[in-house]
Amino acid sequence: MADPSAAVAAAVADSRARIVAALIRITGDWTLAEDCAQEALTLAVERWPVDGVPANPGGWLMTVARNRATDVLRRASVERRKLRELASLPDPEPMEEVEVVDDRLRLIFTCCHPALALEARVALTLRTICGVPTGDIARAFLVSESTMTRRLTRAKTKITNAGIPYAVPSGPALEERLPGVLGVLYLLFTRGYDADGEPAFADEAIRLARLLVELLPEPEVYGLLALCLLQHSRRAARRDADGNLLVLDKQDRSRWDHGAIAEGLTVLAKARGGPYSLQARIAACHATAPDAAATDWPAIARWYDDLARLQPTPVIALNRAVAHGYAHGPVAGLALLDQAMAGGALDSYPLAIAAQADLTARNGNPVHAAALFRQAANLIDVESERRALLDRARELDQD
Template sequence: MQDVEEAVTRAFQEEWGRVVATVIRMTGDWDLAEECAQDAFAQALRHWPRDGVPRRPGAWLTTAARNRATDRLRREAVGAAKLRQAALLAPRSEPDGDGSDGDSDGDDSGVPDDRLRLMFTCCHPALPFEQRVALTLRTLAGLTTAEIARAFLVSEEAMSQRLVRAKRRIRQAGIPYRVPPAHLLPERTRSVLGVLYLLFNEGYSASGGDDLVRRGLSGEAVRLARLLTGLLPGEPEATGLLALMLLHDARAATRTGPDGTLVPLEEQDRSRWDAGRIGEGVRLLEDALRQGRAGPYQIQAAIAACHGTAPTAADTDWPQIAALYDRLARLVPSPVVELNRAVAVGMAEGPAAGLALADRLRESGALAGYHLLPATRADLLRRLGRTHEAADAYREALGSAPTAPERRYLTRRLNEVRAQQDTTRTA
């Protein structure tokens, strides 16, 4: 039974977006699509222990969700009207039972991918930017409302209301479910890039749960980013984002140890980094930068390249990274960027300089409840030998750390500074 539960969990991480996107295309009803997708996964938990895990779980789940949607529409009093509406929304050919997405839907972009259609529908300019990103993370990635709220640093209630308003707006505005034609792509580029960025981040560093890395989500983000760069060959930020993803993803296998504990960058086994992905990321970054329009994703990719190409942690060019964060902070002012800049300054100029920046953020209250702020302060205080203050900061970070791997890492660090305190007392 445990193997089946693991298979269902893995299928959820890898297939949720495909299942929901297919049912939305079929019915035009976003809430119904999510309900039917959830029902399909519930069916899997009932049937797979008896029948075995299917060879293609995604196809099984898609078929189950489509069948459930058809049954629901037929039973409801308004089913006939909804089916007529669905006939107008649906492609001329339905996807077949093998879970493929079909390749003709009247969409003049020539992109036969339901998940990319879903992303562009969510990112329609009629929706406010925050609603676009949040809705895509919910429907495409299957993130919970709580997970999305943490990504935006807002309350779960506020995020729930944001999602409801976004779905209502799509219905009321009659927003079409398609990839827009080429001349309309630029107006949605910023939102789509933002969605892909957050989708990748949730896979690379999960906002909650027992696993720090969710490879299904990060892999899906990379796949969609490759499709997007094909759609937007002259957009350097799309290329820069793909480069950023590849440079980070190259290190994903080394981010946790055998027991699932977070392994910080300086302790990772660089011989296990994916050299092919690093090389591709660097080449893409160079192609993007040659266009002379460096934006936030290209700058972040340059930071990732500094890490990815350093032979050892000691060889990392921290002054260059600090300068890049300074430039990033001017382009996209953000307390999270400032916190990362504090880390880089702490490495380039010494922990006291980094701590001054982190303390300024703490006093502002901009990152209240964000566990990486006290975790960063704890590390800087530890390096300064201020073990009592470091222990307090580690305890504060532990109280808000969202994942088990991060809590294990913070516990290890807390025990280390406690041991230093005991050594100091007995010396």
């Protein structure tokens, strides 16, 4: 007999979003869809250890959730049309109909609709598509669970009241909306990949990126998935035994996830042109170098040149300056960094000051560099990053 706990976990990962998406399409009620899906999962936890895991766990869950929705709607005397639609659904054996796949894509685009605030898009994606408990989302956003519950309720209400379509855009509208969807997924990834982030969020972002590649195999979708895989491959090596952050050139590369790197490179072969694809190519240069000294910095600098033309933001200009500093020497890097900081947008950005410190140290001025590292540390809120910057300053003090 299959392990019921493992079967429930697998069914949640594979089927939850499908069930929620299908019930939202039919009932138009987000809360009802989520509640019925959760009740089906709870019943599976109770029944499967006793009755055994069904041959088609996803179909079993869909049937239970659909029946529960039918009961709720009937008791509430909701429109007969919706009841007829629910009653006419065939038993999902297997759950691979085109309509179900379309539902999941609809759900992604609705949760990531630009009419919602960016933070609401991320939270709604975590709750509705990924099934992350509201309490966990609240902790990640540094708010109470009740506050996050209200935010999620407001987002769902806005979708209903504003008439936000539960649909996938087409043609030029798809081209306009897709970058916003990818941006939400990448922000979700970074919330898990950051120094003190929640790793499960990064895992969910990768899972959703894989799903999006399956449903919408566009070149820039491949680029996002490749970028997430290549960056995430380094997670296990980012800290030493004491929990201190390690910069890239001090990481033990044998601890990198080489399976994720191989997958990322395979996915990257299908990407082209867009900002995520360019960032993935930069990540690939790091991932494929056998050691820090072998990193192809000239190639990285060229990719950043292309990226800066495509997205001329201050942070990309900062990263371009660092890349040129390693490719062509610290003087070249400092010159570009001066240009990037000229507008004032990076004046209080700690990573810009840390980059200036690193280039200054490599240019032979350790005293000034140490002072800059301390200045950057004073602007950092994340304790692990603050310690890393202060450690760099102490190292320079001893030189």
